[in-house]
Structure formats: structure tokens, C-alpha cells
Amino acid sequence: ALTDGTDSVRPAALRGLAPDQTLVLVNGKRRHSAALVNVNGSIGRGSSAVDLNTIPSLAVGGVEVLRDGASALYGSDAIAGVVNVRLREANTGGAVQASYGWRETEYTVPVIAPTAAGVPDPGSTVTRERSDGHVLTVAGWKGYSLGADGFLTVTGEYKDQNNTERAGYDSRQQYPGSFPEGEAIINRFNGWTGEPELEQLSFFANGGYTLANGVELYGWGSFQDRETVSAGFFRRANDARNVIEIYPNGFLPKINPTTTDYSALGGARFNWAGWDVDASLGYGSNKMEFQIIDTLNASIGPSSKTSFDAGGFEGSQLVANVGLVKGFAMDGLASDLNVAWGVEARQETYEIFAGEPDSYRNGGVLLPNGNPAQSGSQVFPGFQPQSERDEDRTAVGAYLDLEANVTDKLLVSGAVRGESYSDFGEALTGKLAARYDVNDSFAVRGSIQNGFRAPSLQQQYFTTTSTNFITVIENGESVLRAFDVTTFTVDDPIAIALGATPLDAEKSVNYALGFVFRTGAFNLTVDGYRIDVEDRIVLSENLTAQNVQDYLVDQGFIGSGGGRFFLNGVETETQGVDIIANYTFPETDFGTFRGTLGANFNKTEVTKIPDVPQLDALSPAPVLFGRVNILTLEEGAPKDKFTGQIDWNSGPFAATLRAIRYGEVLVPGSVAASDYTLSPKTVIDLEARYTWNEKLTVSVGADNILDEYPDAAPQGFNSSGNTPFSTYSPFGYSGRFVYTKATLNF
Template sequence: MMNRFTYSVLVCLLFVSNTLLAQSRTVNGTVKDATGSGVPGAGVKIKGTTKGTSTGAAGEFKLDGVAENATLEISAIGYETQSVSVPASGDLSIILKDAATSLDEVVISVGSRNSKRTLTDTPLPIDIVSTADLKSTGQTTFDKALQYRVPSFNTVQTPVNDATSLLDPYEIRNMGPSRTLILINGKRKNSSALTYIQTSPGRGESGADISAIPTEAIKRVEILRDGASAQYGSDAIAGVMNIILKDRFEYGSVTLNSGVTHKGDGGVAGITLNNGANFGEKGYINYTVGLSHVGLANRPGVVSAEAEADGDLGFGAPLSDVQAFLKLKPDAGNINGSPETAAAKFSVNGGVGIGANSELYYTGAYVFKKVNSFANYRTPYWRTSDDGLLHAAGTPYLGYVPTFEGDLNDYNGTIGVRSEKNGWKSDVSFTVGGNKQLYTVSNSRNRGLGKNSPIQFKPGGYEFSHKVGNIDLSKALSEKVNLSVGSEFRAEEFTIIAGDTASYATAPGADSFPGISAANAKTSTRYNFGAYVGLGIDITKDFLIDGTARLEKYSDFGNAFVWKISSRYKFADDKVTLRASISTGFRAPSMAQSNLQLAQASFVPGQGIQTKGIVNNNSPQAFLLGVPKLKAENSVNFTAGLGLNPTKNFSATLDFYSIKVDNRIILSSEIAAGSGAQAAALNKILEDNGIVAVSFFVNGINTLTQGLDFVANYKNVVLGKGKLAFNFAGNYTLKNAKVGEALTPSLIKAAGQSIIDATQEALLLTSRPKYKAILGVDYVVGKMNFNVNNTLFGPTTFRQNGLNANLKTVFDPKIVTDLGANFQLGKSLTLGLNINNLFNIMPKWNLVALNAAGEAILKDPKQVFFNTNLITFNGRYSNVTYDGSHFSQLGTTFAANLNLRF
């Protein structure tokens, strides 16, 4: 495959070289807007060919090899594309007109199904992130690039968390990964098959695998920061992310990516081809193929021998034995940081005209990703024997480190027809999508099988798929009234895949990841039908009201009715906009939350690795514990904001949001046998069913999340021969808290236990930064572009399992500085360089007292020693703690990319 790909690139380069030799004319010109300011980054292409260039900081360009009778096409985001004949002189001055639809299309696709609105007119807060913005971060994946461009978006890798290493949990506005709806070209993307069940942010939820989307395939990203259940149905409580793929073909490109951390690990190597073709005025195809490999980056800590030998913190082993091993391996052999990842990605976006008023369109994407990570090292004083399976006879037994390997397949595709007739616009489409994950555990053993245990296991996995049909219709009933109606049918399937028998046959199962038993393997299905109606009314040219109502019917839990009203009013010659919206929303329980049942292995501070269980809500055990069937979450969203555009070079928005969620679905804390007479009833049920400790999904809490979003941009500041642009964006969480008491089933509550403990509450509500801000400066001069971005990560708070109840763990605010530069080396060659985390800032956490008792603990070195080692697994996770942190722990990284256009 690689040889064919390389051959294709060489053929393309040879074709370009022959074209250059056959043409020799040079055209010089400038591209400006209606105010006379130069338009940087505009595309200048010879019509009918793939040959072209882009403008510099002042809108200037130079294009060689242009035929005498050639026509140039000039395009830029926010402007109408223009075709210009080349004059005899070869010099051009082009004035671009503001686009009547390009930016309007951005808003209609995520903000409203009614009339088109420009960004300054929109009644809802929307972020627009271009491909150039994403690539300028130097990050290796789409989700990590968003982390450094959108303040309300957060994601970070967590150490040694099994399947979590395949895709990291992300969220907008601290609402969890399952409350942001992901769209591809306006169509729902499938969720991941993985539900996060470990001690990490996003616990108990699933999200789409956005890291699988190749950045080079993206035209722009639209993020609607407002509830949108009325428009799109379930999962849009926190907002909507719409990923727009490249469409009309402008030029082909090959991009080479490389990078490495300051410690010389985590090496990046990748190659991506973006290419396509146009067919007449409406037909096009644009496709992207990418191959990448990211090496392992390891950031273990130094392990405390005293803590390891301690009976409460560690393993109760003789201190001399522990010291002897740690002398050989000071980090206890642990490997944590960033796993080795290899990926192959493909996407395609195309369309073809059907008659004068219709278009057939299609999109498709597929990714295969393989991740190799590691479990905690089983030291020889922890696992005292491997029965001769994992070390050679006659050699000292030094323990073993099990691997955790994951194979991920993710696909999605849409085919549809857009038409316009008699004033009606219609869009009929069918979408399929799926995600499958299979796991492998190597260099491990099932201790219950003794010498008969294999050392490699296939512990099973998960698969999710959906099929979605959409019909959307809209019509302008008058100059001031717009109507939209539509419906959606969705069928979903979730499969739990059993592992090989040896991975679960006897307790405790395979070290690292006990297999999924045949008894817990199952396939579940459901369907839902939804319909909406929307009305947009321009009361005046400045005053707009939009309203939408939606009804949903699910086969597994019932009905949902939601609505939304939004408005905006602009004045002072459109320089000031007031906007607000209020809506109700819902989120259906995911298929995994309704059906997942398994044994899981996880690290319990002070107790080591333990195997516990999850029972689903349809199980006899859940019925006996009084756990009710899951129902939909319900929300009330309110947003109010101000938009300012006092000059053509300055704009700013400030938005307040409030999101109240009732019946929020959580994965409960572990329910175990208690003491005392009041726990007798619970203890009997647990004992009769052989349950040591159990968790389950439940509509467990009500929450209220409130905050502020601020965005400001100031551009075209002349400095020397170039221009500066400043951008500042921030998110501040005013409140993210549980409202009222947990909704604990009566039997469990009577036993003095709760479905949510301090650890789970912290993961849900305080494990993302309380505030985050990004200050960026861009400088464009000639064919060079420089940028510096400072990202402030606010504090996060954890309450680890076993941590003294009078303490909490707080990660300090930190500023991460990134530098980037792009150099136009020739007409078709661009070099990009990035230094991320320039000053090698690492997460720093502290134990913080909650009260006077906590202050006394912090004054006692012995208790500080105990609690510090408890949350770091005796020093294995000294950088980030086992629960993770608010940003990456790899330190300074270097990245470079070389882009060749043809």
C-alpha cells in the first residue's frame, strides 16, 4: 500500500513539473476587500487546472506559468469567488465582494433550520474554527487541536486506563462527552462503542471518536455553544459540533508530519494526501488518505519503597525485598504517559448535479487505529510467582508488565439528495455509522488457571452501530416568515463481545483486563422516531425570533417533547447585537448504559488492583437492589449574550449560559456490604447473589452548570511590513454542582450508602478546569506567518478514593505557551514548525485542607506521606495522579510539517 501511495505522489509531482515547463508567463497581483485592505490567504487558481497559489499578508501574489488566454479563480472564506481574465500586462488588482451566503451557511447548519443569518446576526453563540487554525496548533489529532483553540472544549490523556487509551474523553462546558452532539456535514456521527468505566473524567459515558477524523479533510468546524435538542434530538444538551468536510476541489496536497518530545520519545511520523476533482459546475469529489504513527512516551514517577512495603498503602512485603527491586527499577517498571498509536484514515466528500435544481451528495469515512499501552507492572513482591510462564528457567523472577492493546474500527457514511422547487428546499438522506473495539492482553496470565494459563488473551470488546434517515423541508412563506419541518428515524445496535474462555474462566481473570464472559455477552437493539417544526419570524430587519418544537418516541424508554425559542436584536448600525435563547432538552440513555454488564479491574488506592462488577438495569440483581429502569435526562438551557462589532477590525462576544439537568445518568459508586443492623437487608441480597461490590447506571443526580464565554478579535494592526492579529477567548465556570441529594434507591440508602461518593462527584463536576483562556497573536509578513498562543488552564479538583475525607487534591492553574511558524518556501511548498509547551510546564497538584481537621493532617508528615502515596500509587503517578490532570503531562514537544500543493 505504501509503495503504491508513494508512486502516486511521484506521478503527481512529475505532472506538475511538465506543466510548469510548458507554461512560462508570470502574473503579479493583489487581492483586496471592499475597504481596500489586502486579503491574506486567498486562493488564486488557474481555472480548469489544479495550479495555483495563495496571497500574502497584504493580499499580494505571484503566479508563474500562466497561459496567455487563462482565467484565474480567486476565492476566500467570507467572500464571493471571482473569475478574472489575465490582462496583457500580466498585472491584476482584484476586489472581492462579501459573500451573500458563505458565512450564512455556517449558521443555518447548526444554529437554526430557518432563514440564513450572518455570524454578527446570529441569535446563538457559535465558534468557527478553520483548518488552518487546527493545523497551526501542531497537535497530532483533531481533538487535541480543539483543546488549544476552543476554551470551553477540554480533553486530556489519562494514564493506564485500559480502553480509555483508544480515545480520550472530551467535553464542552464541563458536561461530559455524551452531551455534545457530533455532526459530519450536518448529519449525526455514530457514538463510540466504548463506555468509560475507569476512574477518569467522563466516567459512565460515551462520545464519538473525533480523534479519528483527519484534520486535512476538514474545511471548518462549527461549534454551537447552546442546547439544541429541539433541532437535533438527543445528546445536544451542551451543544453541537458540526465538522464540515472540504468540498469543491481547489488543489491537491501531500502533507508530511513529524514530531518528538523533549525527552526524545513520543515520535510522530505521518503522511496525508488530500486530492479530488470537479465535474462541471456542481459535481465534485474530495478525498483524504492519512497514515500515521505516534511512538510511546513514558512519564513514570519514582516509587517509594517505604510505601510499597506498607500494609495499608502497598503490599506488606519485606522492605529489603522492595528496595532490592526498586534499585533495579526505580519506577517499579511502570509505563504511563502516552501510548503507541498507529492509524490509517480515509474520508471522501462528493456531489453531483441532478438536473437544474437538485444535487446528489455523499460522504464516507473509515479509520483503523491500533493502540499499544500497558497495565501497572506486577512487581515480584506483588505477584510473587508467574508459575514459570513469563520468565526463563534459571533467571531471577522480576515480575511482569501486562500489555493492553486495542484495535479500533470506526466508519460513517451518508448519501442524500438536496432539491429546491416552488420555494421549498428539501434534504433527504440516509446515514450509517459504527464503531468496533477489540482488545488483546499480552505478557499476562490468569492466576486462577495456574500453570495452565496462556500468556496472551483476547478479552473481547464492544460494537455500536446506527442507521439514520432524515427528511428536512423549509420554505420562506414570506419575506419575514420561514417555516421548517422534518423527521428522523434512527435504529441502534450495541453488542458486547465475549472474550476467549481463558480470559475469564476462573477468578480473577486475565491480569490487566479480565475477559468478558459469555454470560455477559449480548446484542441489544432499539429505534426511535422524531419530528420537529420550526418557525422564524423577522419582526423587523433588526429583530428576529426563532422557535422550534420536537417530539421523540423511543422503543426502550418512552417519549420526549422539547422546544426552543431564540432571538436577537441589533442596533447602532448593526454594531451591537443582543441575543438570548431558552430551551428544554433531553438525552436518551445510551445503549451501553442500558445494557452493559461485566467484571472490571481497577486500581483502588491503598488496596491495589481489584475486580468488581457492573450490572445492567435489566438484570435480576438490579431489580433486587431496587435500581429503577433508566429514563431520559431532562434539561433547561438558558443563554443570553452581547455581540459587538464597532469597527471592521474588531469584534467581541460575551455569553452567559445556564444548564440545569434533571435525572442525570451516572455510573454509581461501588455498593458493598455494610455493617450494622440497617445494612442487613442489603448484605443478604449481595451475599445471596455472590456480589462483593457492584456498580450500575442510574438516573442519580440533578446538576446545575453556569458560566461565561468571551471571544474577542482585533486584526489588521500594521507592524513593519506585516500585520498583527490578536484573539482572546475564555470560558469561566461560575457553577457546576449537584442540586439536592442523590437519587439513591431506598434499599441502598437505608443501609447508609449512596450511589455517588466524593470521587465520582469530583470526576463529574470538578475534574475539568474551572476556567480556561487562550490569548493568541498572529503576525503575517510576506510569505511568513508567526503565531504565539498562551493557554491558561484553571484549577481542577479531585477527591480520590481512599483520600482522607478532610482533604482534596487541587491542580494549580498553569499557562502553556505554544509557538508556531509557517514559511512559504515556493509557489507550492509550505513548511510549518511548532514548539508546544515552550517552557516545559508540567501539571502540579497539592493536597488542600477542607477544614481545620484537614489543616492538622497537612501538618503531620506521616499523614501527608500516607495520603500523597495513596493518590499516586506510591509515586507511580507523581506527575498527574491516577485520575489525570487538566492538560498533557508530556512537557515540551516539537513538531514540523511539510505541505506540497499540486
């Protein structure tokens, strides 16, 4: 909640980098990204990434994670690594699955002492019991045979999720007047922080067929329709943003986006002149349309509607590629020289469409003090006509990859890729990697490579404007004037006046060194890494200070209150270690046990922040990328994370016990005195299963069984009292989730 649609998207992120610095593939093919760009204060601010929520879990046959940069093979976005989702392939059988669960929890938060007359004082803390967040999921898959050499696997999923509410006690005065009667009885847990309300229907189909001549045809398609409801901050009855004739007790405005996502891909694999060829053509689209409900436009007054069409955005991707692989016998090598090369062409589009006029306009109504009321639908003003965009770009790329065993123990590979984009230019990347098998149990591996990430169309062209009334000094007096505060595109004349320049690609250098140890039933992998990123694309601070407005007036821009824009210029250094160990214990009379331990140590340092001459010349110079955003990159995620899991099987019985310990996280403030730390927490999950006749499996379990919560904001750090938990928490703040699940295989 409180993130303007971001809470409905589930991205992948590796090694502490941004979600859009991890490339997501489906069956080895690039997946299209969500149209949403995260412009709020949550983790991943400024990024636009692939939404894994669009892939039903039963459609997945496995997930491969390449925790290493791979730009030399796949091009843009693979700075941190690659996540490859392998789809289920089956020509027979199937399953239906139903699960139901909810949050059964209790939490305690501090209370800000009431200062207004008539407000009840519950004491220094308040403890609440909650039973909410009910989730029903019904899914199934079925495999069909296509002749003797083909398959079609179809998956469907329906999910209905209620919201969770983890508000704190709002001790502020709610009603206008000195001693309003309602203060003693109004519900003061008026926030809606937590999981959103969600309803989604998803389909996925994956198929393949081998022709008589050996040509293998393959393809897949997907569709999802999702409706989400999340809330903003509560507007009290006495709030200037409220119209008391509409909401006499205040209101909680809600963001209600509908997301439509679909994709289709077809291809063929065949042999040509000794080359194994893979050619495909794929298309994907993601669209979000925003309805704002339980709200109002205060500037229209009592006649305002309470729901608005606020517009939205849509992005698409069309990709064609051809890859060829062949082995060549070479003297002096211990294996064939494996040669892989290919070409790819991609077209991307991005569109913003406006909402209805009442969602953004100012209706002219004045507040009782004579000041203008705020414009647009509360919590999310609609996109204005001047924000509409319809943009596209093309990119073409080619790569070459060579790999061979130089000796029986030493494997060496190298790759190079060049890409050309119609909007920002060219990029060239390369990679060198080696693996040395010391013996059958122990191997050392390492790589060095450079990578890049092209600026997304969302980062280049996302724009929205809200009209704010800002106090300015005229003739020595303070007066309110209407100003447009905008998230600018980088080609906007006002953004250019503020120092914006065309976005360039992010550039990275990735170093990795690790080892693999295997003996019997024990496996251990340790990988160290360092990733240096230059020209990292970030969203600037809101540049709305008085001297910025004066500067814009001097430049001829009347009525602009400033705003923010995307820019290159941040440099970061990320280093860390990944450790994974697993062991299958010898079978006992009590069954079979398998244990897995994992650890990640990760540190990111911002080594350079951007500056622009236009703003540096002002006094005082505005902060372009401030301490909150810097510390979010450096301290906003745990620097250490430990995982442990034990799986047990004994005949029809099975169980899984999992524990994850998250290291401390800093919640930064605008000044150091307003920082606070989320202490390390351990979250434990437990599930038990029983299977009848190898067909029906019934599971019961609990995620976060000990009902762990992040530390609540200390008194004085939560001015309203009703938002006690930080979105920086790495495991959320909804508490224990209990569930049951039944799966019938056939």
C-alpha cells in the first residue's frame, strides 16, 4: 500500500541491485516488462521490471538463476544476473490445486500521546489481534499429446485476496471544532497499510511438436487480468483535502488499477549445415488502467464524484531472434570448440493515456480561509492530456560466444555482444570466464565482464503533472499561487532548463570468483562478486524550492512549480558473497532428511552522485539526489541474510521447516536524527503434508509461524500514528499466515 500500484507488481532482484538490473527469461527468451515505473519511495525507486505475478506457479517447471552478469549473451538488463523460468512440459497427466489461507496475528505499536481534547488515550502502546488477508487460490494444469511427438500443457489460476490492515493508533484530532462529540467513538485505526486487495485470473499454455523432418516447433502464450485495490493515507474529517459534506468522518482514498498482461511466442529449432538453429518471434504487452475510488476532488466541492478514471499506461515488446550453435574439432584442445552466435531485433513501445478531466482539473472551490482547494482526485491525480505520450524504439544486436576445454581440467569461454538502439546509440559488452576442475570434487571458477542496461522507455517518457498551490513571496507578502509540479521527461524544456540531458545506458563491470565442492551427498558453492555501475539511472528529488521557481521564471517558464526527472550520474560499488550448501542424510527408520543452508553478504556504496551546473549555480544549491535515496541504495536492504531448510519424507508423510534471518536495515530520514534501524529478525515457516495413493496431497502450514514483525517506528518518527511499520521491511509487516492446500494429481 501507499505506493501507487507498485504493490501489485512482484519483480526479481539479485545481489542488492535494482529489479530492472536483473534480466528475466521464459524458456530462455526475454520476457516483457511491466508498464509501471516505480516513482515512489519504496525499494527499487525509479525502476521498471518484469512482473513475476503474471506467471502462474503451476505453469513453472523450474527456475534457473544465473547469479552473474550476462550482458555479453543477452544484452541489456543482465547486470546483476539472469532468472530463467522454465515452463512445464507434459503430454499427459495433470493436477488441480486449491489453497486457502489467512493472516492470524497480533502486533504491538507505540502510541503518540493525544494532544487534542476529547481524544481517548490508550496508553504508551496498543496491542491488536487481527484475522484478515484471506486468500483463495484455485489452479490446475493438464498435459495433452499432440500426435506422437508433441505436447501441449495448459495452466489456469484464479486468485482472490483480501487486504491486510496493520494501522497504528491515530491520536490526532479528527473533526473540526473544539470538543467534537465524534472524537471519543471514531475508529482511530484508520489506515490500510499492508497487503492489497487482489483478484486475478491467469492462463498459460506451452507446446511443442516435432515434424517428420526433425524440425521442432515450439511456442507459448499467456494472459492475465488483475484488479488490485490499495489505499493511500487517511484524510481526516478536518483535513483541507476533505469535503465534509461528502465524507463527514473523513475518508481513505484507494487506488484501483486493472492490469491486462498477455504474451505469445513461436519458434523453431532445426539443423542447418551442421548448425543447431533456434529462431523465434515473440510479443508481450502490459497495460495498467487506474480507477481512483472512495475519493474526491476537493476543488470541485460537494458536487465532486467519489471515483475517477485517472488514465494509465501501456508498454509492449516485439522480439525476433536467431541463434546458431556448432562444435568444431580443433587441434590442441581437449574438446570441440563450441561456437554460438546470433542476432536479435527488438521493438518496444510505451504509451500514456489521460484520465477524465475531473481526475486532474481544479474546480475553483476555495477553502474557508480563502485559499484554493487541492486539484485532482485525492491520492492519485489523473494523467493530464499534456502527459500523453506514444513512444517507440528499436534495437538490434549480435553476439558471438566461444567455449572449449583447453585441457581436461580447464574450461575457458569468451563472449562479445554489440547492440544499437534507435534512441541512445550503441553498446559493446564482453565476457571472459574460466573453470578449473582440481579433481572430481573441487572446481574453481571466475569471470570478468562488462555490461549495460539501456534506459527503459518508462524512464525516458513517464510524466505526470499535479497542480499544487504553493506559497510564494510577492511584494513582501505571502500569497498562494497555482503551480504545476511535474515528473518531467528528459526532453521537456523545463527539465532541460533544470539540467536534464538525454539518458545514456548504465555501464557495469562485474568480477566474480568462486568454487564448487561436491562429495557424495554434500554440495557446497561459494561465489564472491563485485559489481561497479556507472551512469546509474535514478529519479531526482522534487526540485520545488523557492529559488528553483524563481530560476524557472527567469528562464521564461511561468506557472511551473518545478518537479523531478530521471538522470544518469550515480555510481555504485556492490560487493558480496553467496554461499549455498546442501546435504542429503542417509535414510533412517524415521525417513529421509535433506538440509540446505545459505548465506548472502552484500554491501553497496554510492561512490558518486550527480550534479548539474544549472542547479549548482543557485544559492543554496538544491539537492539533486539526497541522503534518503543514497542511504536507500546503501542501507535499505539487509547486508546479510541467512537461510536454512530441512525437508523430511517418510512414506506418505512429508514436512518442510524453513528459517530466514534478515540482517538489520536502516530506514533513512531527511536528516540523521530522523533515521531509525530495523533490527535483525528471523522468520520461520513450517508445512506438513500427507499423500494418499500418490494422487491426493493435503498440506497444512504457516508462514512466519512465530508471528514476527519488523520494529515499529519509534515515537516521534510517525507523525500521524497510523503508519507504524516501514516499507523497508524485507519480509513485510502482515504477520503470521496460516493455510491449507489440497493437490490432486491425475
